[in-house]
Amino acid sequence: MRLRIFLVEDSPVIRNALSESLEELVGARMVGWASTEEEASKWLADNPTAWDLSVVDLFLLQGSGLNVVKSCSNRELRQKIVVLTGYATPQMRQRCLAAGADAVFDKSTEIDEFTNYAINEVERVQGGTRY
Template sequence: MGSLTVFLVEDNPLIRAHLIPALQDLAGAQVLAIAESEGEAVGWLAGHKGGWDLAVVDLFLKEGTGLGVVNWTFGRLARQKVAVLTNYATDETRILCRRAGADAIFDKSYELDQFFDYCQRLSTPDAGTGVDPRAP
């Protein structure tokens, strides 16, 4: 099985500089592309419909919103997951993200361990069933 392929939507270069190697080291993930705005993200997604396993999306971007990106992923393949990684994971934000189609929401301030655990689970077939959670 290949590594988990990630599309990262994050406009903060410092966060990207730490997140990308952590995804590689902790989840064996390969970051395919990065977008800093909603328009960039939607453009990349439109050209790579089935070409990613996990989209990691921040809510506040240079232009547009991460919520718009999450909305745009509606109708993606069942194996493709969307995780919101934000500093503003309030109860209301979590509800809005779920309604928009996010599979998981994590707070950057205190839920990074849970985020990396989630990524690791996606990158590893279920040991009990032998089923790849990314399979279509």
């Protein structure tokens, strides 16, 4: 089974590059995307079991990625929420984790760490690790 990713990102350039990278590097499958808080929260609520990993940016065309993270508080334990942002200050990392994010990565300095996280998620979903 391939890792199913839902992406919350308002920049088409970043969204396309990230989608291609995740599909190519980790063998993930993009199941959808949203560019606003409302679109993201609605899709996640309407498709509660259709995703394994949601990658969320904090700054969206409308609303906040932090609220998207909060809206997923009833997700299954196997489902992970990752914040991928250009604003990963220590205080914002704390807020994201307190809101329910499983991890927070900086877009500009932690792409390798994010990619490794996604690879580990693929292995976990496929049963290749001890998780």
